[in-house]
Amino acid sequence: MKLEDRTFIALDLGTSNILAYVGKQGIVYDEPSIMAYDTFTNELVALGQEAYEMVGKTHESIRMIVPIRDGVITDLEAAKDLLKHIFAKLKMLNDWKNSIILLACPSGVTELEREALKQVAYDMGAEIVLVEEEVKMAALGAGLNIDLPRGNVVIDIGGGTTDIAIISAGDVVISRSVKVAGNFFDEEIKKYIRSEYNVTIGDRTAENVKKELGSLSKYKGEKTMSVFGRDIVSGLPKEAVISSEEIRNVLVNSFSVITDLLIGLMENTPPELAGDIITNGFMICGGGSKIRGIKEYFNGIFSVPCTLSPNPLTGVVEGAKGFQKIINRRLEAGYYGKNAKDVKKGSQSKYI
Template identity: 70%
Template sequence: MNENVFISLDLGTSNVLAYVAGQGIVYNEPSIMAYDNYTNSLVALGNDAYEMVGKTHEGIRMVIPIRDGVISDLEATSDLLKSIFARLRMTNSWKNSIVLLACPSGVTELERDALKKVAMSMGAEIVLVEEEVKMAAIGAGLNIDLPRGHLVLDIGGGTTDVALISSGEVVVSKSIRVAGTSFDMEIQKYVRSEYNISIGEKTAENLKKQIGSLVKYPGERVMQIYGRDIVSGLPKEARITSDEVRNVLLNAFSKITDLLIEVLEATPPELAGDIMKLGITICGGGALIRNVEKYFYDIFQIPAKIAPDPLNCVIEGTKLFQKTVERRLENGMYKKTRMKDFF
């Protein structure tokens, strides 16, 4: 392991996080890129590109290379990783590296292979793919190696994953493409239908973060927003209440509730008892929505808690999982990844 650098990546729809052994988390920025349409060159990425959302001209196109845990643009994903590590002056770290990629449980083998190919094109020697929700559980501080059932709910930007984990592995898992980005889209649709105003992704996200909730809370307020009147095309403003945003979120969360029910129905009886005692651990950006833990407790009458630092659970889990990777390497459990393995 000495000659191989350990790199782990949480390639999310909302954010990309990168960890390099010995250096910690070296990158944590939005997974969005801006390209010049005329030269097809990369103009900006991360925070710089995010600042450009909704404010560009026709000569610039915004690209999110990874949507719902799936590479939607292979070339852009490669550009993204190369640009991140070039900016950090760490491109050489990839040579003969061991790369751990965290991805949603619903990702297909073809999609996993696409992720592996990107890492290999950067020079990785061994490429491993683990479920995000498993890494999130480790990052949340759960001892998943014990023969005890842990129910983990990871509400990310593109996907929501639910998994029952025991004895170090996932027993049952389900994934749905309903998460942070789709919450924002539903808020946009609501404002358009109720107020005839077209608002941007950032405005919808701000509504969700600032006044969104799943259960009524003291001091609820109204937020003033600005957009474009879809009839006249002129700028227009509206006042949106917490109650309105909550109703939109509750509708979207009903699908996540159904997903949890599916996992609970497939849970072995002995592990069901553990869930009653240990409850649900909530990770990801969706854990930051006000009263999310109370919402799930009210429905299932099962204790629900938000993980410490829910946004970074996955990448923190990959850091801790490094020791397991090292142990398995010593036992010869991993082999070098080769391009011909995919054909």
């Protein structure tokens, strides 16, 4: 099949959201990666935003499933079902046949988990499936010229994982991943409110608190917020009034894990690249980069300039869009064999 006849599809299989990009069409899907099933018939009731609206408000006959957690497929059949329903909804199932699929995954994903991701795409009819690190795609999507032999530090704070990488000469030199990200912050907020106010709140409430009050440094217009949950003693509905300072303390404590990971990465960085980093600073990507004061936080600790991605939520698929040109050049040069399992020597692709 001619190269131009193949459909290019890029998927950012995030813990919080799934984004799908299709060549010549752009981003065709961007919704929460959650599904609702009927427990008796095992039929899909809702997915995406519709299913997200049901979180915490369903009865025992509805089962909520998130097939991808921390960049890992925890339910292979549900993941296949999710992708099939997404593209069926878009009336684009035929686009999978003989297609080129690029899957973005966290740095810490194992080879076994990577193969599971690829198998989902192969089972849906893809001809060539490639896997690249999310942090690399996020760097491209943020506008970094990663092809230059110059060190760039990219911090990608997603929903399930935070990936940190040093990228130079077109690929990842060294990377680390930790499961401290958006969902972890939500859990820490829930724990704090339960501990301090004896109130149990739901996942969506915790996420709203993070968005409304979350910060890593003081800012003008700090406020308080009323949250409603269940009293852990009486079991009755109860209100708690939370301040910005309280949530800031929770987040700063959580971010210390990311800071330690970054320090460990820097300690293993080649000296020449370390010099570049002082000049270039950090590029912060992902949904976590929207937390107030994050630039000031990292700058205060490391004394280097920090830049926020202009498109933190869609940066990975935007980067994949740019990476398509590289894939096409490699295909024309014969780097990828059948099902992309055989690679011609000289290919710069690290993960295939």
